[in-house]
Amino acid sequence: MxxxxxxxxxxxxxxxxxxxxxKYEEIICITTDRPYLVITTVESLQMFIQMSLSKVGELLPDYFCLCNQSTIINLTYAYLYEEHNGHFFVSLSAMLEPFEVSRRCKRNIKNKMLYINKNRGL
Incomplete structure (x- = not known):
């Protein structure tokens, strides 16, 4: 382990x-690949760990956010939040595919994205 x-x-x-x-800034996202979590970095390095997604989420800085039951994203890399056919997606730089946002997580992600973008220049 x-x-x-x-x-x-x-x-x-x-x-x-x-x-x-x-460094936290190097981490783009953390996804599940049971029984592991996969940490993906800006250099496309993938590291596998054994820990629950919820536990990792508790230990990460506030600019990380649960996107759905199997993904935590670093919102400093988020550049687009959109709705398509009733589903919500967030796109991260350095990632080819957008992540689907669960209905339960959408308000939190929108609020955090607005806060981060508002305070980027400070």
Whole structure:
């Protein structure tokens, strides 16, 4: 099992004989691939960990947001939120496909995106 340490600026992953330190800004999204979570970085690096999505979500900074039951996204990479045929999607830079947003998560994502975009220039 992987060992994780969450600090104020990064997540440190101890994996077999390697140690990875990922700054939160480098993480684009975290998705489920049971029984693992897949951390995807801006360099398209994918790291697999064993931990629940809800637990990881509690430990991440506020600019990360649950998008649906299987995805947490870094909203600093979000550039488009749109509705299409009654479904909601958010697009992230460096990702080819948009993520579907559950109805339960849509208000939180919209509010956080507006807050982040409003405060980017500060």
């Amino acid at each position: 992987d060992n994780l340490i969450f600090t104020s600026e990064s997540v440190i992953l101890y994996e077999r004989k390697r140690i990875h330190a990922l």
